[in-house]
Amino acid sequence: DGGITQSPKYLFRKEGQNVTLSCEQNLNHDAMYWYRQDPGQGLRLIYYSQIVNDFQKGDIAEGYSVSREKKESFPLTVTSAQKNPTAFYLCASSSVSGRAGELFFGEGSRLTVL
Amino acid sequence: GIQVEQSPPDLILQEGANSTLRCNFSDSVNNLQWFHQNPWGQLINLFYIPSGTKQNGRLSATTVATERYSLLYISSSQTTDSGVYFCAVLYNFNKFYFGSGTKLNVKP
Numbered sequence: 165d166g167g168i169t170q171s172p173k174y175l176f177r178k179e180g181q182n183v184t185l186s187c188e189q190n191l192n193h194d195a196m197y198w199y200r201q202d203p204g205q206g207l208r209l210i211y212y213s214q215i216v217n218d219f220q221k222g223d224i225a226e227g228y229s230v231s232r233e234k235k236e237s238f239p240l241t242v243t244s245a246q247k248n249p250t251a252f253y254l255c256a257s258s259s260v261s262g263r264a265g266e267l268f269f270g271e272g273s274r275l276t277v278l
Numbered sequence: 279g280i281q282v283e284q285s286p287p288d289l290i291l292q293e294g295a296n297s298t299l300r301c302n303f304s305d306s307v308n309n310l311q312w313f314h315q316n317p318w319g320q321l322i323n324l325f326y327i328p329s330g331t332k333q334n335g336r337l338s339a340t341t342v343a344t345e346r347y348s349l350l351y352i353s354s355s356q357t358t359d360s361g362v363y364f365c366a367v368l369y370n371f372n373k374f375y376f377g378s379g380t381k382l383n384v385k386p
Contacts (some may be wrong), residue, residue: 188328197374200285201319204366205378206376206377206378207364207376209373209374212373222373252319254319254321256374258374262370265308265309265368265374266309266311266323266326266365267311267323267368267374268323269313269320269321271318271320272317272319272320274319
């Protein structure tokens, strides 16, 4: 089945540790996105990429890093510099052409810092 | 950027009631989508609707792009409709902007 797979679904980390969240899509989409959601809040854009080997900061990029070495993969690293990393992280992808901009989401990863 | 505003922020309904959710945006957009976030956090695509009207079962949506708003109609609501409804717009073929959501609680 085509879709977006995020892993792990739940993750616990100690303060000061980096953690990497995986996002893989088999929809052949060019664009991929990472969003953060805090309890009771909306979605905020962390990073996005419209093509392999290129990505741009979103509204809350500080303390996060990404890479886009393959079209189907867009991992997010939450670094120790992120002051409040406990949140729900959502990965999404969309086609750049054709039915441009229809956004599809993975099931999300819940990160808890202990 | 662009401002995306949703109303109402909270809505409580009795099962079987109808409702209308609104999404206003401050500039021309390339497309608009409606999502339902279920209690487990998953975002489900409801409608891709840059303009016009679409229907899917008890749900329908209308976007009037020239007047910069979209409406989501839920008829004969069920408890499984509970959750948060988001609209999202694509602006300058670049980034998606989300509204702050409408939290719907359907009581049995």
